[in-house]
Amino acid sequence: MLLGGGALGALALLSGCSDDSETRPDTGGGASVAKLRATGARDSTALLTRYDATVDAHPALAKRLAPLRAETARHAAAFRGHERSASPTGSGAPSASASASASARRERPPAVPKDEKQALAALAQAERHIADARTTALVTAPPELARLLASVAACGAAHVYLLAQGDPGS
Template identity: 40%
Template sequence: MPATRTPTSRRAALAVTGAAAAGLLAACSDGTSPQTDRGAAERARAARAEAALRLRTSAASAALRDRYEAVALRHPAVRERLAPLREEAAQHATALAAAPAHLASPPPAPISDDPAEALRELAATARQVSDAHTAALAEAPPELARLLASVAAAGAVHAYLLTRREGS
């Protein structure tokens, strides 16, 4: 005897599919899924990488700030000339830091007794920091990359200003 099929009503079909949908929703109710977990992990990794990059670039600018200060202390005749450049380096260090803070840097190298040589060495340091900021662009997220590009350009200008002769 052939089995007879009971007709399925629309109401019964809706009830079954509604129950299945509710079950699926309940399974995902904690808001996580494999894609969400991967996305959160990737964002956390990117945030850690950006924080490390900010720390590294901010420390380089802080070391340059300290070098400006050391040259100005050793050669008071150039103090006024270096003051705005030192202030910019301090602002760069703060802007690059994840949160504004005083950044300690290693003691600067000895300062030459000759003011012209001290300025050339300071210009070389400014170029090195500028180059380091430029190199960091490759790993920086867009907003930080724009800031780094600006700071690197300012560092190149500092190097130029430090090597040009007074009055030219």
């Protein structure tokens, strides 16, 4: 599965690197780019909320999920146009993505299964859904944004793989 996702991401990345502006469909200008970036930021923020809810429900998973959550915070920042999140791990001043995540959690936290394995499966399913949506969006994205979408989609596929694995310490 990881190899398939990685191969798909690499293929998308390579197609995003080519200068095929003549064959790429019209993207509608800046509005489409802004919409794709906003969707990317919103989806990453929703994943942050899901990571936080999962850790709240299953504190024993905090250490295992911390690196994946930190990557997801960086993805949200990248879609917003920032190089990196001010605080992807929660140390120091809260970042914009952490604030958005906290705001979304106050509105309606996602349901988290009581069983840890099911909670990880639900998180993996959310990652897979968003990675698939980002891969689909590559078709209409301009090259620079296509590279970001491909990279983040490939990272999401890797997250799915890591979430699906058993206890990493065993």
